[in-house]
Amino acid sequence: xxxxxxxxxxxxxxxxxxxxxxxxxxxxxxxxxxxxxxxxxxxxxxxxxxxxxxxxxxxxxxxxxxxxxxxxxxxxxxxxxxxxxxxxxxxxxxxxxxxxxxxxxxxxxxxxxxxxxxxxxxxxxxxxxxxxxxxxxxxxxxxxxxxxxxxxxxxxxxxxxxxxxxxxxxxxxxxxxxxxxxxxxxxxxxxxxxxxxxxxxxxxxxxxxxxxxxxxxxxxxxxxxxxxxxxxxxxxxxxxxxxxxxxxxxxxxxxxxxxxxxxxxxxxxxxxxxxxxxxxxxxxxxxxxxxxxxxxxxxxxxxxxxxxxxxxxxxxxxxxxxxxxxxxxxxxxxxxxxxxxxxxxxxxxxxxxxxxxxxxxxxxxxxxxxxxxxxxxxxxxxxxxxxxxxxxxxxxxxxxxxxxxxxxxxxxxxxxxx
Amino acid sequence: xxxxxxxxxxxxxxxxxxxxxxxxxxxxxxxxxxxxxxxxxxxxxxxxxxxxxxxxxxxxxxxxxxxxxxxxxxxxxxxxxxxxxxxxxxxxxxxxxxxxxxxxxxxxxxxxxxxxxxxxxxxxxxxxxxxxxxxxxxxxxxxxxxxxxxxxxxxxxxxxxxxxxxxxxxxxxxxxxxxxxxxxxxxxxxxxxxxxxxxxxxxxxxxxxxxxxxxxxxxxxxxxx
Numbered sequence: 001x002x003x004x005x006x007x008x009x010x011x012x013x014x015x016x017x018x019x020x021x022x023x024x025x026x027x028x029x030x031x032x033x034x035x036x037x038x039x040x041x042x043x044x045x046x047x048x049x050x051x052x053x054x055x056x057x058x059x060x061x062x063x064x065x066x067x068x069x070x071x072x073x074x075x076x077x078x079x080x081x082x083x084x085x086x087x088x089x090x091x092x093x094x095x096x097x098x099x100x101x102x103x104x105x106x107x108x109x110x111x112x113x114x115x116x117x118x119x120x121x122x123x124x125x126x127x128x129x130x131x132x133x134x135x136x137x138x139x140x141x142x143x144x145x146x147x148x149x150x151x152x153x154x155x156x157x158x159x160x161x162x163x164x165x166x167x168x169x170x171x172x173x174x175x176x177x178x179x180x181x182x183x184x185x186x187x188x189x190x191x192x193x194x195x196x197x198x199x200x201x202x203x204x205x206x207x208x209x210x211x212x213x214x215x216x217x218x219x220x221x222x223x224x225x226x227x228x229x230x231x232x233x234x235x236x237x238x239x240x241x242x243x244x245x246x247x248x249x250x251x252x253x254x255x256x257x258x259x260x261x262x263x264x265x266x267x268x269x270x271x272x273x274x275x276x277x278x279x280x281x282x283x284x285x286x287x288x289x290x291x292x293x294x295x296x297x298x299x300x301x302x303x304x305x306x307x308x309x310x311x312x313x314x315x316x317x318x319x320x321x322x323x324x325x326x327x328x329x330x331x332x333x334x335x336x337x338x339x340x341x342x343x344x345x346x347x348x349x350x351x352x353x354x355x356x357x358x359x360x361x362x363x364x365x366x367x368x369x370x371x372x373x374x375x376x377x378x379x380x381x382x383x384x385x386x387x388x389x390x391x392x393x394x395x396x397x398x399x400x401x402x403x404x405x406x407x408x409x410x411x412x413x414x415x416x417x418x
Numbered sequence: 419x420x421x422x423x424x425x426x427x428x429x430x431x432x433x434x435x436x437x438x439x440x441x442x443x444x445x446x447x448x449x450x451x452x453x454x455x456x457x458x459x460x461x462x463x464x465x466x467x468x469x470x471x472x473x474x475x476x477x478x479x480x481x482x483x484x485x486x487x488x489x490x491x492x493x494x495x496x497x498x499x500x501x502x503x504x505x506x507x508x509x510x511x512x513x514x515x516x517x518x519x520x521x522x523x524x525x526x527x528x529x530x531x532x533x534x535x536x537x538x539x540x541x542x543x544x545x546x547x548x549x550x551x552x553x554x555x556x557x558x559x560x561x562x563x564x565x566x567x568x569x570x571x572x573x574x575x576x577x578x579x580x581x582x583x584x585x586x587x588x589x590x591x592x593x594x595x596x597x598x599x600x601x602x603x604x605x606x607x608x609x610x611x612x613x614x615x616x617x618x619x620x621x622x623x624x625x626x627x628x629x630x631x632x633x634x635x636x637x638x639x640x641x642x643x
Contacts, residue, residue: 005530012518318514321475322528322576323503325496412470415510415588 028344035290036352044376058241119146141226160205176216330407337399345391507577567598
């Protein structure tokens with residue numbers, strides 16, 4: 001088949017109906033542009049909201065949970081092996097929250113090729129005192145470099161800097177705590193540990209995660225300061241947090257480490273299952289809106305091509321009489337819709353990018369999101385690939401029915417009618 | 419090799435709307451190379467229907483059609499399109515020029531479709547045909563800038579572009595005044611004389627028919643002379 005000639009004829013037919021063609025293409029452009037900007041914005045928002053919680057969650061967390069011993073002594077006994085044993089009033093045994101042999105575990109994890117980063121942590125509940133006020137809270141003793149690698153903690157510090165924690169007896173407190181106790185950077189805060197030790201810490205910064213419950217409770221200090229105020233040795237740690245190269249392997253690795261180190265391990269997917277659902281639903285909404293817009297554009301193309309066929313009956317008849325087969329004529333109309341689809345689609349991508357840029361500079365200040373100044377936008381190239389694919393597929397489908405009809409037109413009927 | 423360009427054996431065709439009706443009744447005829455034949459008859463006698471069967475555009479009939487000794491009955495749509503493209507030139511009552519293309523391009527289209535020659539050669543051929551029809555000055559005009567007679571001459575040039583075996587005309591002078599009708603007839607006459615071109619023209623214009631080499635007269639779906 002002579003595609004060059006057929007394309008040439010398609011172009012000339014379009015040229016003769018330029019206005020309608022432009023309207024049809026604008027329909028596609030509008031659909032794609034809205035799709036791109038909507039999906040980019042929705043995904044930007046998803047990333048932001050997910051980041052709020054998910055960036056605070058390690059891929060795998062190793063810890064010691066207070067719980068009853070699973071294998072009670074009686075089940076270990078040979079004598080009662082074949083009996084059914086009932087034990088009343090089992091109490092959990094406090095093995096302490098500390099992870100035994102922590103230094104070795106960390107060394108092993110560092111050597112594991114699947115693990116990207118390891119950050120140990122000491123978490124302890126405390127009381128904060130300021131004057132007569134007494135508030136319960138939590139101190140996270142963090143490994144400064146590890147924590148920064150895993151969670152970009154510095155993004156959430158509104159005053160001061162994470163490196164200030166390297167000073168002895170320094171602390172970064174949550175914004176809620178700071179507000180309630182009227183504390184600012186440079187003030188001294190009194191802290192009572194669960195064991196009754198009273199320590200004074202200097203406030204070097206204020207953090208804001210964006211979740212009030214956490215900001216009202218949490219404060220951060222270096223792991224060595226935390227160990228010191230608890231009166232523990234430098235191998236004392238309550239959590240080991242891991243980030244992996246491939247997040248999808250988290251459940252499997254959590255299982256493996258649970259057995260290997262005899263610790264509790266929880267993976268990212270288990271911790272955040274509700275968040276994943278929310279993201280999925282938002283994506284579904286934005287994709288379906290985009291698809292609906294394109295279907296509407298598709299109907300526009302269908303209409304215009306149908307009208308064009310009625311207008312161009314004579315041309316179709318003479319093309320067939322002079323040697324163009326039904327197939328050739330069909331391809332002319334498929335090319336017509338492809339031209340509309342591709343040109344409208346590409347323009348749609350351009351406008352979608354422009355709209356995304358405009359959304360990207362609209363100010364968006366939320367008290368709970370200190371590092372966000374404008375609406376979030378995700379410029380993922382995949383959206384653009386999906387967009388142009390949608391455009392081409394819908395316009396082809398819209399053009400297919402009229403094209404088949406044009407291919408079947410009987411030239412004799414038209415020529416006889418004159 | 420025989421001299422027959424076109425031959426039909428027992429062509430019968432029915433119309434089914436509004437009721438079953440025999441339009442053509444076992445028509446057998448043939449056209450020899452270089453002949454200028456006209457089919458004449460009253461309105462509704464089936465002469466146009468016969469032409470469309472011969473043209474391969476209408477395939478719903480009983481009997482056989484042979485073009486250049488080759489049976490075309492029952493061939494596929496693509497094959498028939500190829501035969502029309504290569505072997506048959508059409509001139510209709512209405513010119514059917516594509517309004518999006520200029521005169522030259524309109525003439526070239528069937529040639530480009532055949533693609534036996536390069537675009538430049540097709541253009542040269544088209545220009546030659548326009549010259550013989552005294553239309554070379556109008557080559558770059560759009561069809562809507564031409565008069566009725568000029569449009570019909572462009573349509574004739576388009577029919578000639580692939581040097582067809584036969585040119586079929588369906589009332590080619592039906593829309594033209596006396597002067598233009600004569601001109602079209604003269605062109606046809608010249609084509610048979612100078613280029614030995616075979617022509618088959620359906621007309622109800624008796625005067626036109628009288629001047630052709632052979633007249634086939636039809637009545638009620640049958641050839642009577």
